[in-house]
Amino acid sequence: MSSRSSRARSDLETSISQFVSVTGASTRDARRYLERHKRLDAAIDAFYNDPGAARSGASTTKLNALFDQYKDPDAEEITVDGTIRLCQDLCVDPEDVVLLAVAYELRSPRMGEWSRKGWVDGWRALGHDTLPAMQGALARLRERLGADPEYFQKVYNYTFDFSRQAGQRSLALDMAQAFWALLIPHGLAGGALAHVAGDEDEDEAMGAEEGWKDEYTTWWFEFLTEKGGRGVSKDTWQMFLEFVRMIDARFEKYDAEAAWPSTLDDFVEYARARLASGA
Structure with missing residues (x-):
């Protein structure tokens, strides 16, 4: 040879x-x-x-043993302390955006918490039962979250539901801004939030029209802070994602007669004024 x-x-x-x-x-x-x-x-x-790939090799026994390694000794779930240790062992920052995808996959009931069923079912579906394999999964989930528009939307919507305080219909403003600060730049960089131009202009539909810019996320935060209020409704959270995808960079093609939340109507006027002033 x-x-x-x-x-x-x-x-x-x-x-x-x-x-x-x-x-x-x-x-x-x-x-x-x-x-x-x-x-x-x-x-x-x-x-x-490959939908036909045999990914049932993940061991329930191994996954339960891993769960026991990180779970709260006084409860039947992994809580914040266990999550921090898990992140250390996975070599991932607890504030990494990929953990929102993991929360979606494992059906995390609350931030930094994991149920045994969600843990076992989620990792079995992903096909992993060891920490090295889970590390590899994080890299792929991070890439998919950034590049896949449908997957991004699923994780984005789930983030609102699992991060609300019990009994609250809205998401606290500071919490919403923290998650937007993670998700929006990641989706813009990877293409999951690529601009979707209107059908009326063929050249623009081919991608010539510019859309949302990173600086507009900062404008959005400043606008919400100036506006006041303590929470973000589910409707505003979900519609903001569609808004980011469709709005043009000059905020000229916004249809105020469409069924947008009034908060977005007001933000468009705010953004147009800033553009006009060069601020």
Whole structure:
């Protein structure tokens, strides 16, 4: 066997080992995906995008043992202290936007808390039962959250529901701003919040028209602070996502007669005034 063939075989075996560690798939499946897609990252993506892929290898026993490792000793759930330790072991910042995707996947009942059922069902669906594999999942979830508009919307909407205080219909303003500060830049950078131009102009529909800019998120926060009020309604939270996707960079094509929340009507006037003044 030539040195080149030997090296290629060694590289394949290393990739197979990494594929199995990340996905929990069998060696046979790992080899099949790698031979078909060549690169490790492409093979892993193909595996997770394949609805027929066998991802049932995640062990309930292992997942329960991991849950017990982090759960509150006096409760049947992982609470904030356990979440901080988990983040340390996963090498992820507790304020990383990817944890909002994890909260969606594991059906977190509240911020920084995880139920046993949500933990086991969520990680089994993702196909992971070890910390190294979970680390790999975080990278893919972060990328998907930034790039996939439908997935972004699911995580975005779930964020409102799981982060409200018990018994409250609205989300506290400071909490809403903190989550917007995580989600909006991530979606803009990855393309999940790419501008959707109107149908009336073909050139604009092809992408020539500019949309929401990072600085407008700051304007939005300043506007809400000046306006006062302590909470953000679910309607405003959900409609703001659509607003960010469709509004043009000059705020010229906003239809005030459409069913937008009045808060967004007022913000458009605020933004137009700032643009006119050059502020």
